Amino acid sequence: MSPAGEFSAGILRAASVQVLRAANRPRAGRESARLWTFPAVSAAMRKTVSLMTIYYLLLPFAAALPGIAFTPGHWYAALQKPAGTPPGIVFPVAWTLLYLLMGIAVARVARTSHPLRQAALRLFYLQLLLNAAWTVFFFGLQQPVFALVDLLMLDAAVLLTLLVFRRIDRVAGALLLPYLLWIAFATYLNAGIVWLN
Helix, strand or coil: CCHHHHHHHHHHHHHHHHHHHHHHCCCHHHHHHHHHHHHHHHHHHHHHHHHHHHHHHHHHHHHHCHHHHCCCHHHHHCCCCCCCCCCCCHHHHHHHHHHHHHHHHHHHHHCCCCCCHHHHHHHHHHHHHHHHHHHHHHHHCCCHHHHHHHHHHHHHHHHHHHHHHHHHCHHHHHHCHHHHHHHHHHHHHHHHHHHHC
């Protein structure tokens, strides 16, 4: 055999030995790493998803924060109110339930990978901002007309949000329906106050 042939044969033998060694190497280390790595990643992902869910469940309650600074007070009590205005105790109970339903709805949408997810979340934030602004206009500035304009924009924003949510998750869309009906009722009440005062 020529020197070149011997050299080639030597390379092949060395390569064969390395392949055999790799094939017979204990797999415990790799299996152990796999067993530890994937559960750790999975646990981290579960924790992230849980925190995200909690965030979205609580997010709607942020719209109630202006109510801490701006309360109805004597000004509201002195206003002439339209027929069907419920007792004051009804409002915090109704809004608590509605915020909870809104939180469940947005959490369901947020966990999806639907192409409309980002658009839906932007709409949700927009309507939430309009929701919070109403308290500032009505109770803070004591301007029912500005508050009514805000409510009309809120009606449109919530309707659009509901329709987009429904395309992503039917349950999420349905969960926003009580909210839409309630703010439609609130629009009637606000318009009645503008008319009567």
